Amino acid sequence: MNTQKLLNLRVPVVSLVQKCGLKHYQAPPKYDHVEFPEKPKLKYIDKVPQLPAAIKPPKMQKNLKLMRGPEPVHNFLLHKQYGIMALCGGRIKWGHFEMMRLTVGRKMDLNRMFAVWRIDSPWQPITKKGQGQRMGGGKGAIDHYVTPVKAGRIILEIGGKCEFAEVKKFLDDISNKLPFRATAVSQQMLDEMNAREQWQEENNQNPYTMKYVIQNNMGGCRKWLKPIDLKYFGKYT
Template identity: 65%
Template sequence: MNIRTLSNLLLKTYKTPPLIQICGFKHFPAPPSYDHIKMPDRTKLTIIEKVPQYPPGLRPPKMQKRLRYMRGAETLHNFLLYKQYGIVALTGGRLKWIHFEMMRLAIGRAMDTQRMFALWRVDAPWQPVTKRGQGQRLGGGKGAIDHYVTPIKAGRVILELGGKCEYAEVQDFLHKVAMKLPFKAMAVSHQMLEKIRLKEEEDERNNVNPYTMKYVIQNNMGGCHRWLSPFDLKWFCKHT
């Protein structure tokens, strides 16, 4: 006689339902399967060169600031290739070589190389930044190259981490690394990125206020074109 038959029989016999206890009955869900994950040959982050290598005889070119490389939203590298975990930039900024080394050493110490892997999603420092010596007179042309940087836009995936692991295992040290970057960043998983994207689409679809920032700027309400920057006219006061 099973438990359900016994309980029905007792309910017919007694007016009030009796207390039935099942001692020692436990149900644990099966652990997740990682059979579909293939580990690459190199599991750690590669070493990034401090200075780009130019052909022999070529003088390293100098460059303007070109802040447009950091402004706006990233439209290409804004998703996770392996659909697991990573670090995403929330605002624009620049990465120096010392930031690459900080991320490589911190993640290399914390991750388990037997069942985890990490890879870069950004290029090595390539944009030259010039600097004049302190106390020098103005003039004399552009200064010498001091260091190289990598410009980052908002929404850019900086690195990915995956393997046979859960997000709770890697969240702590990914968050610490993200907090040390020179711009706002956060540790994310593939599910988190999908929730953020769906939330933005839902908010835009269910918005009942017709006077959105895009509508106000496109119709020049209040003469806002007099004090808005060209980037506000393009991004509608986002990613500033």
């Protein structure tokens, strides 16, 4: 049967070159730059800070400024891979440390991954009086210790020979169990967030920003604003 008869019968002609063409796959990523620490697992965190024998554990005030505002120092990934970032201020108890340590230890592949803490062990004492006691009588006894964190603080990091899709599921699980809003981030996500924030600030066409409104006391807004709003202009609560 020649080509003319095939065209008359309207039979599609398929070329073997089109059917068996070569496919170009993307090269796998290289992890030559990754440096593994001596201990890949998250270390155990003490429930109570270790003090010398002659020192009585001191009590503290609430000191809410330890949780307010942005994190000025520990707001980036040391290993430039993946981690958990706090979206607002809060306090982390010892139980949350254990939850994170055990979850990461179960889900992480120790042959090609590692995890490191980016926050201190619980150090701020929280006092509490017994149930049914009357007001007065001085400050209560120390009940437990916490670690205060600010918005933008990196809580832990995970790295190694892995992709973000492999660790995102259990990092999101940990983030949902923390007592404040947090999220799993990668270095690419942090770069995009910083670039987007800078672009919005440079290309904003509305002159009446929150900072402008508060500084010029438009509508007498300073009568009902908090001192924290006068400092951060409503950005951090």
